[in-house]
Amino acid sequence: xxxxxxxxxxxxxxxPELVLTNADLEKIVDTSDEWITSRTGIKQRHKAAxxxxxxxxxxxxxxxxxxxxxxxxxxxDLILCATxxxxxxxxxxxxxxxxxxxxxxxxxxxxxxxxxxxxxGLSLANSMIRGGQIKYALVIGAELLTRYVDYTDRSTCxxxxxxxxxxxxxxxEEGRGILAARIRSDGRYEEQLYAPGGGTKGGFxxxxxxxxxxxxxxxxxxxxxxxxxxxxxxxxxVLCESGxxxxxxxxxxxxxxxxxxxxxxxxxxxxxxxxxxSNIAMHGNTxxxxxxIGLDECVExxxxxxxxxxxxxxxxxxxxxxxxxxxx
Numbered sequence: 030x031x032x033x034x035x036x037x038x039x040x041x042x043x044x045p046e047l048v049l050t051n052a053d054l055e056k057i058v059d060t061s062d063e064w065i066t067s068r069t070g071i072k073q074r075h076k077a078a079x080x081x082x083x084x085x086x087x088x089x090x091x092x093x094x095x096x097x098x099x100x101x102x103x104x105x106d107l108i109l110c111a112t113x114x115x116x117x118x119x120x121x122x123x124x125x126x127x128x129x130x131x132x133x134x135x136x137x138x139x140x141x142x143x144x145x146x147x148x149x150g151l152s153l154a155n156s157m158i159r160g161g162q163i164k165y166a167l168v169i170g171a172e173l174l175t176r177y178v179d180y181t182d183r184s185t186c187x188x189x190x191x192x193x194x195x196x197x198x199x200x201x202e203e204g205r206g207i208l209a210a211r212i213r214s215d216g217r218y219e220e221q222l223y224a225p226g227g228g229t230k231g232g233f234x235x236x237x238x239x240x241x242x243x244x245x246x247x248x249x250x251x252x253x254x255x256x257x258x259x260x261x262x263x264x265x266x267v268l269c270e271s272g273x274x275x276x277x278x279x280x281x282x283x284x285x286x287x288x289x290x291x292x293x294x295x296x297x298x299x300x301x302x303x304x305x306x307s308n309i310a311m312h313g314n315t316x317x318x319x320x321x322i323g324l325d326e327c328v329e330x331x332x333x334x335x336x337x338x339x340x341x342x343x344x345x346x347x348x349x350x351x352x353x354x355x356x357x
Contacts, residue, residue, distance in 0.1 A: 035158035036206025036355065038100070038165075038199045040325040041093025043086040044075040044192030044312070049175075051187070060183045070288025074190025074313030076175045084116050086193035087171035088129040090321070094167065095130070097328075098197035102132040105197075106163035109154060110139050111146025111170045111317035113346075114177065126169065135167070143222070144284045144345025145212065146170055146317030147194070151341075151353050152210040154198045169195040170317035177224060179244035188287075189245070190313035194321025205356050208271040211263050212351035218255065222247045222346035256286065256344040257293045263352040264298060264342045271354050275300050277338050279357075280327060284343035285309040285319040294342065306332070316345065333357050 050073045051062035065071055077086075087110060095102055108130075110123035123137035142149040147170035154166035171193035180186045225231045226242025237243065260283065268274065281300045283291050288309055295305045308323050315322060320341050327333050337357040344350040 032159055033161065033200045034203055034206045035155045035198050036201030037196045039094040039096065039098030039197040040195065040321065040328050041090040041097065042192065042194040042322040042325040043089035043093070044322070045077045045081060045086070047076045047078055048073050049076045054187055057180050058183045058186055060187060065187045068289070069188060070307070070309050071187065071313045072310045075192055077173045077191045081173070082116050083112055083114050083171050083173050083193070084122050084125040084129060086191070087122065087126050087169045087195065090171070090193040090195040091126060091130055091167055091169060094195040094197045098199065100165060100197065100199070102130045103134050105132045105135040105165050105167050107154060107157065107166040108132060108135045108137040109150040109166065109168045110137070111142060111150050112139060112172055113141055113143055113316060114173045115139060122171070132167070142214070142317070142345065142349045143347055144286060144314070144316045144319065145343040145347070145349040145351045146345070147320050148210070148341060148343045148351035148353050149212050149349070151196070151198070151207065152212050152351065155207045155210055158198060158200065164199060166198045167195060168198060169193060170319070170321045172316045172318050174245070174314070174316055177243060177245050179241050182244070184249060185245050185247055188314045190315050192312060192315045192318045192322055194318050194325055196321055196324065207353060207355045209267040210351070210353045211267050212349070213259070213263060214347050214349045216347060218348040221251050221255070221348065253287070253290060255348060256290050257297065259348070259350040260294045260342045260344050260352070261297050263350055264294070264340060267352045267354045268340065273338060273354065278304055278340045279337035280333060280339045281305045282320055282323050282327070282339065282341045284345070285312065285323065286314050286344065
């Protein structure tokens with residue numbers, strides 16, 4: 030059987046209208062625009078309004094991606110939604126998105142891999158398309174992280190924003206599309222970035238809510254060190270697998286966690302700063318949504334051209350990390 034290459038045929042993104050600026054946060058918690066900007070690079074982030082939920086933004090991003098790919102929703106074989114902020118415990122957010130899109134022939138499931146979720150999804154969908162199991166896949170990263178932010182903790186509440194990004198994957202000509210993809214995890218770092226409440230271990234009771242167990246908790250310095258090392262190693266690995274070097278990269282799109290991490294990774298890999306895309310100033314950290322949002326912004330801005338080499342790399346709670354290199 031002839032192996033099929035998988036590539037991105039269409040992208041889309043969506044985020045709430047409400048914007049929470051650093052000046053707004055100054056009124057909520059002991060912080061300042063200078064403190065936030067110097068440590069993170071973030072100037073603002075989008076925040077969902079009451080009554081808005083994850084699948085709404087995921088569906089809007091998906092509709093845009095489907096339209097740009099020029100396919101019908103009923104042609105989609107698989108929907109993968111990467112999220113740590115689902116609409117509800119059951120059913121999966123992916124199933125809710127499937128219903129909203131009318132993609133009635135698709136299998137649907139969620140991926141819980143934190144900020145690496147979108148690249149996990151690309152890797153899985155790529156394997157299934159190349160193996161001939163499916164033809165078209167919809168891969169989504171969607172988060173409403175502000176619902177799980179403790180606005181008395183200035184070390185975390187300044188970081189996170191809401192939004193969704195999506196991509197349609199399908200067959201492309203030989204030599205194009207995804208050239209290599211790798212995903213990794215290490216659960217020994219569980220308590221470096223986590224939310225202990227809400228599951229079968231921590232429960233969801235009045236006591237756990239009062240303690241704020243459902244809020245994100247992070248040891249930033251430890252996360253930084255492991256993130257930089259891991260993103261560099263796995264990015265070099267996919268480039269090597271593809272027979273490419275860092276100087277071949279036309280666009281480096283890292284997960285938008287912190288501008289310092291982006292700068293450290295790109296510097297260690299000797300990637301030309303003009304080839305590095307960053308939108309963290311406008312969106313903050315949107316976890317699994319950050320890479321697909323950034324990718325769609327690059328499409329809309331005309332920053333991607335035929336034959337460009339695109340390198341994507343991520344790192345998130347778990348710890349999880351991954352990298353994908355593709356020829357556009």
